[in-house]
Ligand SMILES: *[C@@H]1O[C@H](CO)[C@@H](O)[C@H](O)[C@H]1NC(C)=O
Ligand SMILES: *[C@@H]1O[C@H](CO)[C@@H](O)[C@H](O)[C@H]1NC(C)=O
Ligand SMILES: *[C@@H]1O[C@H](CO)[C@@H](O)[C@H](O)[C@H]1NC(C)=O
Ligand SMILES: *[C@@H]1O[C@H](CO)[C@@H](O)[C@H](O)[C@H]1NC(C)=O
Ligand SMILES: *[C@@H]1O[C@H](CO)[C@@H](O)[C@H](O)[C@H]1NC(C)=O
Ligand SMILES: *[C@@H]1O[C@H](CO)[C@@H](O)[C@H](O)[C@H]1NC(C)=O
């Protein structure tokens with residue numbers, strides 16, 4: 001920590017009020033030497049000379065006061081460092097703040113305000129917002145402020161955008177590297193052209209775009225922030241275009257940082273733990289990257305299993321060959337014969353989108369959505385429109401011309417976009433939407449029929465009249481609305497119709513008991529954390545797997561049924577399918593599809609069978625598990641944390657396609673939360689993340705940890721918990737880490753693969769595994785990032801720090817006692833299920 005040297009000057013007596021506690025103020029004759037600091041009034045920020053982590057160069061900067069690790073938020077002399085401790089920070093004769101080094105006469109940095117507006121009675125003050133302001137002693141007019149020259153950090157009340165009067169452009173640029181604050185290759189800007197929007201650039205090319213800031217919707221910035229945490233203010237008038245945010249609870253510290261790696265990260269200060277937690281970061285998913293699906297394409301990351309790119313209505317793939325090979329970057333083009341000008345075209349509504357790039361869009365806040373539609377229809381070059389302000393109904397008109405770039409689909413956020421299509425497509429979409437409506441009417445009719453049976457004739461008569469009335473209204477609305485549809489479901493529904501309905505079956509207990517020979521031990525496939533699994537055969541020959549849940553579950557029957565019904569809706573090719581359930585008194589059974597190839601551990605850890613798994617297969621398995629887990633974490637409607645991911649919970653079908661089993665059991669077996677703390681730790685030694693094993697805190701990141709362990713096991717063919725004595729540091733993770741540091745990690749790759757693999761790929765996978773096992777959950781990637789890293793071999797990976805569970809004697813102590821299956825750590829009961 002830098003020493004605090006109090007700078008007190010009482011010379012300007014009339015400034016006494018300002019200077020009485022002038023730790024935060026630099027007066028005209030004051031000099032700040034290397035080692036001195038200014039401290040803002042509320043002790044939030046300090047200013048002084050510092051060196052970045054691995055460098056001895058000195059820079060003048062602002063950082064948070066009193067935090068264990070120095071976190072710099074602003075740097076003055078980014079490009080010209082001082083080489084030694086000779087740096088001084090003071091006013092020059094013209095009233096500018098300057099940095100001198102080595103008694104040199106030419107400053108290495110200057111606020112450089114022209115002397116017309118500044119004189120030698122300026123003072124500088126470090127504010128509690130982190131802003132260093134320069135003003136005239138009496139007038140209080142700010143003549144220079146550090147917030148006008150942001151570096152890589154965006155703080156509350158700072159602005160991004162343009163000041164049209166002064167020409168100042170507020171934007172962030174990353175540091176070149178951890179130890180060099182000079183401007184790097186990434187910048188984050190609020191662009192004023194068209195309709196203002198944020199842009200992250202990497203090497204000058206657009207890299208990520210949060211989407212236009214529409215009122216109420218406020219783009220992703222506000223969404224990811226959560227309205228309770230902060231608010232966003234956008235100004236767009238003749239004097240400026242700017243974006244600013246404020247934290248609602250002003251005592252919460254928050255910062256956005258643009259990293260050289262191409263990430264915008266958002267950190268919040270965790271007061272209790274005295275450290276920063278990474279609250280969010282972008283780009284995160286494949287679809288976040290700019291124009292992933294090219295012009296006029298939509299990226300839809302909802303189902304990792306399917307091709308992510310689709311075309312907007314009225315468009316078709318530019319290059320069907322690439323499209324087939326899952327390369328969507330070529331985008332989509334209009335159908336050749338489409339006639340787009342005054343020949344019966346109209347608009348198709350696509351729901352829940354990140355609106356296309358608005359750089360060339362036109363905005364008119366005075367129009368209603370209906371007027372917007374007419375304007376767009378009249379102008380043959382207008383390709384789409386949407387509302388620009390969703391605060392009070394839909395108001396404001398946003399029109400696009402030419403190609404629609406960087407559109408993606410969300411499952412819950414997003415806005416409606418109306419895309420221009422020709423008369424033929426219009427008719428096609430209208431027909432589909434009518435079909436969908438008919439299907440809805442049909443279900444309504446079926447339920448009406450039930451009512452008919454139950455109800456009286458009078459009720460029946462009334463309900464029929466009602467329905468007739470509705471029918472007429474519907475007809476009327478079709479004839480008046482000639483150009484667009486109100487209720488066209490998301491495109492995904494249209495493209496992927498014909499999905500099987502997933503209604504849960506309730507099995508009869510007697511039938512299931514018979515199918516499993518009364519749960520005989522001969523039929524037992526294994527035991528897990530929640531009960532035993534039996535193989536069974538139904539009368540028609542269908543083979544099933546039956547999980548007989550242990551009887552402790554605290555849930556009521558209805559609650560249980562509801563949970564199972566929800567879980568059964570999760571369908572993915574990398575998840576085991578639930579066929580149904582069965583309840584009788586306190587017996588609760590879950591019936592799954594039966595997979596003849598058993599589980600991954602029976603291959604991986606078996607001397608003879610492991611050779612069936614060549615590198616290609618292993619990679620496919622690792623990739624499949626990652627996608628299944630990603631689906632559970634973020635793409636399914638439920639957001640499931642598995643909590644017991646391990647090799648024996650990965651089943652293989654007859655083509656060795658992996659399927660995750662036992663997901664959702666924590667939920668089914670009583671009271672789960674999205675992220676939280678539990679007194680009952682369910683998991684398996686060797687796979688548990690430290691924060692989960694020791695404090696009972698689970699999150700999607702504790703699953704990521706388990707995935708990392710699994711990945712290393714797949715590569716090495718060794719159990720993390722198996723071959724090493726438990727009370728030494730040398731478990732598999734420790735061993736891999738040692739080899740990784742020495743660059744020898746190929747030594748541990750499973751010999752049964754006979755070196756038939758690309759070392760680069762294997763090494764990459766080991767690196768990903770280590771990243772998944774980082775000590776702090778915030779340092780671990782999310783599963784979508786893992787999937788992305790596995791799938792994109794040219795993306796540079798961050799270097800892992802030492803993973804958890806090594807040289808942590810407290811952990812080892814805990815787990816010595818854990819070997820007798822149950823122990824108490826910090827009052828949390830750890831029920832350890834030995835890996836089988
Ligand atoms: C700064 O120093 C000059 C010359 O020594 C003196 O005239 C002036 O009053 C001083 N100003 C302050 C604010 O101390
Ligand atoms: C920082 O310094 C440490 C040791 O002083 C070294 O091991 C590490 O590689 C350095 N990191 C960078 C990014 O230069
Ligand atoms: C810092 O050192 C480098 C080379 O060691 C030199 O080129 C540069 O001028 C020095 N800068 C200052 C401000 O002394
Ligand atoms: C203040 O500025 C005036 C000219 O603007 C100059 O004559 C004078 O020397 C300066 N005073 C100090 C202390 O720098
Ligand atoms: C800077 O110059 C002053 C006077 O010119 C001298 O007293 C001082 O020792 C010098 N400092 C360094 C670090 O050279
Ligand atoms: C100060 O500003 C002038 C013009 O505004 C510019 O030419 C000069 O390079 C700047 N000096 C520094 C040190 O930034």
Ligand SMILES: *[C@@H]1O[C@H](CO)[C@@H](O)[C@H](O)[C@H]1NC(C)=O
Nearest residue numbers: 116117118119120121136139
């Ligand atoms: C410094 O300049 C400001 C504005 O130009 C003026 O109001 C103020 O009186 C000046 N102060 C001195 C001491 O000349």
Ligand SMILES: *[C@@H]1O[C@H](CO)[C@@H](O)[C@H](O)[C@H]1NC(C)=O
Nearest residue numbers: 234235236237238239240241
């Ligand atoms: C633009 O908005 C800013 C911030 O609200 C305000 O200070 C400024 O006066 C406005 N300018 C015009 C021309 O309305």
Ligand SMILES: *[C@@H]1O[C@H](CO)[C@@H](O)[C@H](O)[C@H]1NC(C)=O
Nearest residue numbers: 230231232233246247248249
């Ligand atoms: C945003 O929150 C800050 C802090 O609570 C408050 O001062 C400001 O008025 C709010 N702004 C808007 C536009 O709600």
Ligand SMILES: *[C@@H]1O[C@H](CO)[C@@H](O)[C@H](O)[C@H]1NC(C)=O
Nearest residue numbers: 248249250251252253271272
């Ligand atoms: C604001 O945050 C601080 C620190 O996190 C907390 O102690 C305080 O209760 C919060 N205030 C409100 C009103 O939420």
Ligand SMILES: *[C@@H]1O[C@H](CO)[C@@H](O)[C@H](O)[C@H]1NC(C)=O
Nearest residue numbers: 341378379380381382401402
């Ligand atoms: C439409 O675009 C074409 C070429 O880009 C241009 O020549 C034409 O004037 C535009 N029409 C309108 C109505 O803007």
Ligand SMILES: *[C@@H]1O[C@H](CO)[C@@H](O)[C@H](O)[C@H]1NC(C)=O
Nearest residue numbers: 215365389390391392395396
């Ligand atoms: C959006 O509409 C609301 C309500 O009509 C209005 O208060 C707000 O100023 C509008 N925003 C813009 C940017 O026009």
